Amino acid sequence: MTDTAVNDFVIAGGGTAGWMTAAALSRFAPPGTSVTLVESEAIGTVGVGEATIPQIHLFNSALGLDEAEFLRETRGSFKLGIEFDGWRREGESYMHAFGDVGRPLGLLPFQHYWLRAQHAGFAKPLQRYSLNELAARTMRMYRGKTAAGREMPYAYHFDAGLYAAYLRRFAEARGVTRVEGRIAKVARHGESGDIAALELEGGERVEGSFFIDCTGFRALLIEGALGAGFDDWSNFLPCDRAMAVPCEGGGDFTPYTRAIARKAGWQWRIPLQHRIGNGLVYCSDFLSDDEAAETLLANLDGAPQAEPRPIRFTTGKRCVHWKNNCLAIGLAAGFMEPMESTSIHMIQSAISRFLAVLPRGRGEPATVDWFNAQSSFEWECIRDFLVLHYTANEREGRPFWDHVRSMELPATLTARMEQWRAGGFIHREHEELFTEIAWFQVFAGQGVEARGYNPMADTLPEAELRALLDETEASLVEQVKPMPRHLDFLQGFVTGKTNEKVTA
Structure with a gap:
């Protein structure tokens, strides 16, 4: 007899990963499904995933998002590829164009x-x-x-925080419940080892049948509670630090991301409507944090809008992304530096893979094994x-x-x-x-x-x-030749005034 129970999904953590997951479940999960997202305003998000690849269209279109509205809400711009400046040698650049x-x-x-x-x-x-x-x-x-x-395929640059907020409104309008609070404990069933509930600092208990870990580098559920293990890839990708800072607009409003080689790593440049996103990825064995901040601040197009924010990471992935009744998505699943703008895509692909085998309960072992094998292949x-x-x-x-x-x-x-x-x-x-x-x-x-x-x-x-x-x-x-300038096209598109006829 088929189990007809419908899951009560609990998403631990918000940010881009959490709200993309909530939006997708609110759109595609069957009627009667309960989706609850637990997050704390006191816990910040990393927010390095402001550049995307063309597959983002599949996600946004599946949700039914209006493209012009999406760009207005996220202060986004268009992206045709990624320029790698100085990676082969100083003074030379090439582009990975879509x-x-x-x-x-x-x-x-x-x-x-x-x-x-x-x-x-x-x-x-x-x-x-x-x-x-x-x-x-x-x-x-x-x-x-x-x-x-x-066709000229394209992706976007956008403010990841604004994207998460946009998807939050989308998800809450479709029945997702948001609970404010910090997770104090992950309660588990004694016999199966499955997660039973999230216990919050204020004493509230959030129960569910399936849990999705979007708690970022902390990985409170998949690692902290379930001990999934971690495949450390720092021997292949030794950068372990980043500094991030937004700055005022300046320079060319490029329809592409820039990845600029520096002394001990590389710097990203992502142009948005309201600012430029910047960051320096580097290896602490070859560059100090102070030197990294100095390098980043010396290579901005405009005045910095904040102090450089340090981020520490170890490149790699969880040994398994799905264990028991828990799935890790986003930084909880692992981290690879964003030189090819894959961070948000990997959230998207994990969600898509999960929806393809949407379980009732914890999931069959063969299905879980398939999911984890596919995830490992993609990440490798x-x-x-x-x-x-x-x-x-x-x-x-x-x-x-x-x-x-x-x-x-x-x-x-x-x-x-x-x-x-x-x-x-x-x-x-x-x-x-x-x-x-x-x-x-x-x-x-x-x-x-x-x-x-x-x-x-x-x-x-x-x-x-x-x-x-x-x-x-x-x-x-x-x-x-007849194509409009990026800035003119963007402004026309978000206001509904773009003439999309090309005569060439």
Whole structure:
């Protein structure tokens, strides 16, 4: 007989993770489901996830959010990619842009034709073959199809605190109950070890059948109560500190995030409507907290709006994200630095995976095992992509960068790099987040040279290869020309006055 009981979900912690989870459950859980979120105004949130990737559209659209309203409420801006400044060497930059780079021909993806042209000496930099990067570099923005029928995929920069508040209003309007209070104790059932209730400092007891841990680095439920364990990846990603500070607007209103290499780490720059979000990620073995704050404050576009806020972390993940009747989401599940804007996506993907197997009670062991295996796969693939940015550098004579260049790498990353070097081959494993095009851009941008390419690329006469590259570039340039400036487009869009007709 099927168990027809409906869960009473209790979410421990608010912030982006908690309110994204509450909003999703309020929208998709079956009738009769109870959702309660416990948080304390006295406990701050980390709030480093202000940049996103295009998959955020799936989440917002599933909730039925209006895009213009969302941007107004979160003071957001558009994002076409991420610029990596100085990661290979000082004075050079490249972009991991969203969307296609070039176009495939026959059985081969574009990278093999580009590599052939590069070996022959007539390939241009990848940015010349990317619609998103050409638009981003000229500060332009457009949504929808161009006259040539190409979509320009995009994501957002937004204020994570405002996003959480926006989703809180959404969730509470759909029946989510918010309880104010600090968690003093996690009560458990003696026989099963499952969580029975959260006991608050004021004596209130919040019971439930399933608990979702969104308590951030503290991981009060998944680790503090259930002892899930932690996979420490600091041997691969040794940065363990961050300083964050907002500043007044200034400089270019870029439709892209900037990740700028510094002495012992990197600095993020995220332009919003009302301010710029900034932070420095660094390794404390090579840089003191005082030096980090000084470096960050010396490299702002405008006056700081607060004192730099220190954040300490250890890169890695919980050994399991789902244990007993508890699921960890967000920082409670683990942390990887936000150079590729994956923080909010990993919240989103965990929610989506959980909804796909929404349990009645604690969940069947086979389902829990599947969830944890999928989570581990996702996190490990993202980890490898981040490590690539560090290890493939030519910043010789810089102690931190010398260290990360000489690190022992995950075997999975070593295999990918060897496949690329041997013949320009890139494969996407199952449904991992980053596509072949993403890996291609970082391999090329970081200077990881491919010794060869698929010989089928040689079947194209050189004149036709030159024409392929030239025509691709010329078409993209023409598509970008009529696009409005990012600031003009954003202002028009949020006020409903944007003319989205492009004539190119």
